[in-house]
Amino acid sequence: MEMVNITIDNRKLQVPKDYTVLEAARYANIAIPTLCFLKDINEIGACRMCVVEIKGARSLQAACVYPVSEGLVINTKSPAVREARKVTLELILSNHDRKCLTCVRSRNCELQKLAEELNIKDIRFEGETYKLPLDNFSPSIVRDPNKCVLCRRCVSMCKNIQGVAAIDTNERGFKTIVSPAFNKSLNEVPCTMCGQCINVCPVGALREKDDTDKVWQALENPDLYVIAQTAPAVRVALGEEFGMPIGTRVTSNMIAALRRLGFNKVFDTDTAADLTIMEEGTELINRIKNGGKLPLITSCSPGWIKFCEHNYPEFLDNLSTCKSPHQMFGAVLKSYYAEKMGIDPAKIFVVSIMPCTAKKFEAQRPELSSTGYPDVDVVLTTRELARMIREAGIDFTNLPERYFDDPMGKGSGAGVIFGATGGVMEAALRTVAEILGGKPIDDDSLEYNEVRGVKGIKEASIKIGDFTLKAAVAHGLGNARRLLDRIKAGEAEYHFVEIMACPGGCVNGGGQPIQPSEVRSWIDLRRERAAAIYEEDRSLSIRKSHENPAVKMLYSEYFGEPGSHKAHELLHTHYTKRENYPENK
Amino acid sequence: MEANNCCCGCVDEKAQKLQEIIEKYKNTKGALIPVLHEAQELYGYLPLSVQKKISEELDIPLTEIYGVVTFYTQFTLKPKGRYNIQLCMGTACYVKGAEKILEKLQEKLGIHVGDCTEDGKFSIEACRCIGACGLAPVMMINDEVYGRLTPDQIEGILDKYKDM
Numbered sequence: 001m002e003m004v005n006i007t008i009d010n011r012k013l014q015v016p017k018d019y020t021v022l023e024a025a026r027y028a029n030i031a032i033p034t035l036c037f038l039k040d041i042n043e044i045g046a047c048r049m050c051v052v053e054i055k056g057a058r059s060l061q062a063a064c065v066y067p068v069s070e071g072l073v074i075n076t077k078s079p080a081v082r083e084a085r086k087v088t089l090e091l092i093l094s095n096h097d098r099k100c101l102t103c104v105r106s107r108n109c110e111l112q113k114l115a116e117e118l119n120i121k122d123i124r125f126e127g128e129t130y131k132l133p134l135d136n137f138s139p140s141i142v143r144d145p146n147k148c149v150l151c152r153r154c155v156s157m158c159k160n161i162q163g164v165a166a167i168d169t170n171e172r173g174f175k176t177i178v179s180p181a182f183n184k185s186l187n188e189v190p191c192t193m194c195g196q197c198i199n200v201c202p203v204g205a206l207r208e209k210d211d212t213d214k215v216w217q218a219l220e221n222p223d224l225y226v227i228a229q230t231a232p233a234v235r236v237a238l239g240e241e242f243g244m245p246i247g248t249r250v251t252s253n254m255i256a257a258l259r260r261l262g263f264n265k266v267f268d269t270d271t272a273a274d275l276t277i278m279e280e281g282t283e284l285i286n287r288i289k290n291g292g293k294l295p296l297i298t299s300c301s302p303g304w305i306k307f308c309e310h311n312y313p314e315f316l317d318n319l320s321t322c323k324s325p326h327q328m329f330g331a332v333l334k335s336y337y338a339e340k341m342g343i344d345p346a347k348i349f350v351v352s353i354m355p356c357t358a359k360k361f362e363a364q365r366p367e368l369s370s371t372g373y374p375d376v377d378v379v380l381t382t383r384e385l386a387r388m389i390r391e392a393g394i395d396f397t398n399l400p401e402r403y404f405d406d407p408m409g410k411g412s413g414a415g416v417i418f419g420a421t422g423g424v425m426e427a428a429l430r431t432v433a434e435i436l437g438g439k440p441i442d443d444d445s446l447e448y449n450e451v452r453g454v455k456g457i458k459e460a461s462i463k464i465g466d467f468t469l470k471a472a473v474a475h476g477l478g479n480a481r482r483l484l485d486r487i488k489a490g491e492a493e494y495h496f497v498e499i500m501a502c503p504g505g506c507v508n509g510g511g512q513p514i515q516p517s518e519v520r521s522w523i524d525l526r527r528e529r530a531a532a533i534y535e536e537d538r539s540l541s542i543r544k545s546h547e548n549p550a551v552k553m554l555y556s557e558y559f560g561e562p563g564s565h566k567a568h569e570l571l572h573t574h575y576t577k578r579e580n581y582p583e584n585k
Numbered sequence: 586m587e588a589n590n591c592c593c594g595c596v597d598e599k600a601q602k603l604q605e606i607i608e609k610y611k612n613t614k615g616a617l618i619p620v621l622h623e624a625q626e627l628y629g630y631l632p633l634s635v636q637k638k639i640s641e642e643l644d645i646p647l648t649e650i651y652g653v654v655t656f657y658t659q660f661t662l663k664p665k666g667r668y669n670i671q672l673c674m675g676t677a678c679y680v681k682g683a684e685k686i687l688e689k690l691q692e693k694l695g696i697h698v699g700d701c702t703e704d705g706k707f708s709i710e711a712c713r714c715i716g717a718c719g720l721a722p723v724m725m726i727n728d729e730v731y732g733r734l735t736p737d738q739i740e741g742i743l744d745k746y747k748d749m
Contacts, residue, residue, distance in 0.1 A: 165646030170655045181651035182633055182662075189648075581637055581647060 006072040021052055021063040021074055026522070030076055033085060033114055035092075036151035037064040038200055039521035041161060047151055048088045049114065052076045060084050082118075089118055094125040096203075097146035103204040110202035110516050111149060128174065137185040139364050140193035140209055140357040140510075143167075145177050148205035153517075154178060154197035161503060163478035164307065166191035178205075181581070190310040190580045192477065194303035194501040195357030195381075195510015208357050208511060212388050214378045215351055219262045224349045228263040229329050230254060232270055232411075233355035233419035233506035234382045236532035240513040241386035242396040247528040249536055256399035257389045258353075268404045269352070270411020272329035273418045273427070275554065276300065277545035279571055280322045280424075281431045282562035284496055288467075293317050295472075295487065295494040298424050300324045302362035303501025303510070305575065307477050312484050313577040318497075321572040323375070325418065326352040326359065327368050329408070330375030331570040336558045337408065345371055352379045355419070355509030358501060370570045381511025410550040413536070413543030420530035421475035421505035422451035422458060425498040429462060429469075430544045436464045446543060452534070454504060454526050457483050459494075470494045476503035507533060602627055603635065607642045616643055617653060621660060629665040666701045666708035668746050671725045675714030678722040682735075686722050687711065689736040693743055706746070 002017040008028050015024045020043075025032045036047035045062030052063045055073035060081060063074075075081065093115065100106050135143040152169060155178055159165040166189050170177050180189040198206045218226050239248040258266045284296050299305060299320040308315055323331070330352070334345040352359060356379070362368065363376040380388075389396055403409065414430050417423035426448045434441055450460040451471065456479040462469045472494045474483040480499045486492040502509045504526025515525060542548055559567045606623045610616035620639055625631050631654050640647040654660040670690060674683050687709070691697060694707050701708040717723045720732025731742060 159646065159649075165648045168646070168648035168652045170648075170652050172656045181636070181648045581633065583633055583637075 004068055004070045004072070006068050006070075006074065008074045009076055015068055017068070019068045021054075021061070021066045021068060021072075022050060024068050025052075025063060025074070025076055031518075032063050032076055033117060034064055034517060035110060035114060035149065035202060036153065037521070038153050038156075038517045041200060042151070042153045042156040044152065044156075047092070047149070049085055051081060051084050051088075053078050053081055086118055086120065089114055089120060090123050090125055091127075092149055093120065093123050094127045095129045096149065097129075097144070103147070104207050104210070105201075105204035105514075108514055108516070109204065113516070132177070135179075135185050136209065137187040138191065138193065138209065138361070139187075140360040141186050141191070141195060141198065142207050142209055143179070143186060144205050144207070145179065146205075147203050148178055149203055150176055150178060151202060152178070153200040153202065154206055157196045157200045161476055161478050162192070162194060162196055162501075163481040164190065164192055164194075167197065184581075188582070190307075190578070192303040192307045192310075192501055193358040193361045193510075194477070196502060198357065198510055199508075199512065199514055201514075202517065208381050208383065209360060210384060210387075211360065211378050211380060212384050212391075215380060215388065218349045218351070218377070221349075223347055225264050225343050225347050226262070226349045226351065227265045227267060227333055228258045228351050228353055229267045229269045229272070229326060229333075229408075230258070230353040231326065231355055231419065231506060232273070232416045232533060232536070233509060233512065233529070234353050234385070236419065236507060236529045236536065237355065237512045238382050238386060239396075240515070241383065242389075244397065246515070246519075246523065246525060247532040249532050250396075251536070252401045252403070253396055253399045254353075254385075255404060256402040257394050257396055258385075259402060260394050260399075261388060261392055263351070265405045265408075266402075267329070267333075267408040268411040268415070269326050269329055270415030270418070271408050271548065271550045272325035272332065273300075273415035273424075274412050274545035274548040274551045275328055275332070275571065276322050276325045276418075276424075277414060277427050277431050278551060278555070278562040279328075279567060280320045281428050281435065281545075283320055283322065284428065284432060285436060286563065288495060295497045296320055298498045298500075299573075300418065300424055301358070301499065301501045301506075302356065303358035304477065304480060304499045306358065306361065306578070307480065307501060309575055309578040310580055311481075314488070315484060316575045316577065319575055321568075321574065323368065323571055323573045324359070324362065325415075326354060326379075327362065327375045327573075328571045330368075330377075331370050332554065333408070334371040334373050334375065335570055336554065340557075345373055348373075349378075350376045352376050353382070353385050354379050355382050355506045355512045356502075357381060357510040359511075365573075367573055382509075382513060383511060386513070407550050407553060410542075410548055411540075412545050412548045413538070413540040414545045415548070416537045416540065417533055419506045420452070420533045421454070421500050421526070422448075422473045422498065423505060423533070424500075425451045425460075425471055425473050425496065427545055428496065429471075431546050432469070433462070433464045434544065434546070436467060438465065443543065451498075452530075454524065454530075459492075469496060471496045471498075473498045475500040475505050477501055479503075504530065599627060600638075603638060604642075607639065611643065617645060617650065621650070621654065625660060629669075630661045630663055632662065632664070661699075663699060664701050664705070664708070665710075666706050668706060668726050668749075669708050669710060671710045671712045671715065672698075673713070673715050673717070673721070673723045674711045675718070675721075677714070677718035681721040683722040685736050686724065686734050686739065689739040690724075690743075693739055707743070 003014040035049040045065035050063040051060035053075040132145040235251040239250040297318045330350045338345040359379045414427035458473040460471045474480045507529035508526045723732045
């Protein structure tokens with residue numbers, strides 16, 4: 001790599017030629033404050049928090065977008081630099097809704113941290129402030145424009161990475177606002193509820209709809225039998241909320257904490273993920289054998305489903321009719337499990353702990369209530385669960401070893417890897433390869449590395465006996481768009497396609513712990529959390545869905561076989577074309 | 586389409602013209618602004634239905650179009666009346682008492698600047714210098730210019746249009 005010589009705060013060093021001043025400073029262990037910057041997502045030099053003095057330049061320059069060059073002399077903390085940063089921050093704070101004490105992002109707020117780091121003790125400017133209405137009509141996302149600092153990280157995420165463009169910067173000057181078009185609610189526009197905007201928001205302007213009260217109430221209600229189910233991605237991220245390193249597996253602590261919160265049962269959504277594989281695998285085999293609609297596209301990600309309903313209705317018949325795993329699980333709990341345990345399904349209250357905000361929307365879909373009751377009563381994100389654990393005063397890092405409850409607490413490794421991009425594909429392959437191939441595959445050959453990793457679109461041709469299965473995996477809706485456009489144009493052909501709304505899959509879902517720019521700009525959360533997922537998979541003795549004893553039991557005692565009438569009734573669903581901006585007449 | 590609910594048969598004509606405008610610019614870079622300009626000329630404003638059509642045809646997200654429309658003061662989301670009153674608020678008119686004229690207009694029509702009367706007849710716009718400073722304070726109703734205005738003239742001027 002070509003290097004250049006620079007001087008930064010009187011230190012001479014060599015840095016790669018393609019570095020920005022911000023990267024060079026980081027390389028020299030010099031922290032430069034940033035606010036709008038988020039590597040690879042938002043590099044626009046707009047907020048001016050990262051200004052530095054460059055020798056020979058007429059004015060202060062934004063370090064995040066200023067490229068290094070041979071002989072560059074940089075001062076990152078001259079009086080002019082410190083004064084400029086302070087004034088900029090004071091101005092941003094002057095019309096910010098500073099109710100930090102009751103803000104969901106308090107102590108995890110990049111603005112609050114800047115105020116502390118820059119030693120702001122007084123805000124000299126008492127300018128005009130605004131009081132704009134809260135947009136809390138979406139079941140998933142709350143938008144509070146009064147807390148917005150106009151950094152545009154969410155806009156870039158929504159438009160450039162996700163290809164959704166539900167929000168943008170509107171109006172101008174002091175009235176500038178990040179909002180959907182025509183001041184509509186997020187609920188009325190093609191927002192997919194993926195929640196990626198929340199994860200990149202430096203402040204509390206975007207947050208999940210908090211449903212913890214509903215759960216507290218259910219837990220206090222003696223008439224209810226309250227069951228928690230947890231998605232695979234939660235157990236590899238929840239620890240971050242309690243200061244543990246990224247990628248720590250906290251399965252046991254999570255179960256123990258849920259028990260202490262008072263849930264009657266703690267089950268593993270992985271059981272239902274395995275059930276999904278049985279149903280979806282069967283659907284795939286049937287479509288291939290009987291000339292059905294191909295490619296079959298996965299349906300686990302509710303953000304992706306809503307995106308498809310809005311933007312690619314021509315692919316609705318390609319979607320697997322399988323409900324997402326937690327919805328399947330809810331339906332099983334309120335039918336089979338209720339019967340088996342002799343509990344009135346009306347009294348079963350299912351709480352899904354998910355890495356996902358879109359699942360809050362999904363749980364409200366009227367069609368997802370096959371038993372006559374909603375499959376799932378409340379969806380909590382990883383962050384909301386952490387909030388409940390803190391509120392209950394549970395010492396999360398210091399809990400006894402606990403396991404999921406039987407009989408629905410058994411998940412296979414295949415169910416676990418649902419949490420990372422490529423995981424559903426790999427889990428399906430482990431089962432389909434064995435069924436189509438007609439012979440068991442050993443542990444050494446059940447890891448499909450070609451569908452793992454963070455590459456936006458992954459393709460694989462998998463030989464199963466004489467048959468070659470062509471598969472593709474896309475994560476992040478922008479990548480989904482690119483892949484679908486290629487399929488539409490006839491440029492690519494597949495049998496099976498996995499799509500996850502969030503970049504990296506569920507491990508990086510919109511309900512996961514929020515890491516600030518200074519962490520997520522330099523550490524790939526998707527990779528670190530996925531590594532923990534694959535570790536968990538390897539630690540399990542059962543790694544194929546069809547070998548999961550809970551799944552075998554469900555089919556022998558209740559469903560008969562995958563794709564049976566009963567299975568269709570409870571485990572499958574249908575989709576609806578959605579208009580993007582319906583006009584009120 | 587909300588913008589085309591006219592009963593006089595001009596419904597499809599406008600939609601067709603919008604289509605022509607879009608076609609004219611479709612494959613050129615920076616098509617959005619000229620399309621918005623001409624669409625506004627056609628409809629008088631840029632309602633959701635028109636922006637949606639432009640969004641679909643130019644393959645630009647609606648949010649981005651709305652962002653452009655609300656950024657530039659020249660674009661408007663509100664319909665104009667059959668008689669659009671443009672009151673000059675430029676320096677010369679302002680010092681000659683344009684604000685008093687505006688107050689009177691608002692009072693007489695019962696609407697605020699930027700709005701349109703319920704019957705769709707009048708709308709008020711505040712504009713910058715229209716190049717008739719010698720006649721300050723000045724306003725235009727459609728293409729008709731009224732100069733050296735005093736507040737007590739307003740009622741009489743508006744009355745001329747009441748029966749038209």
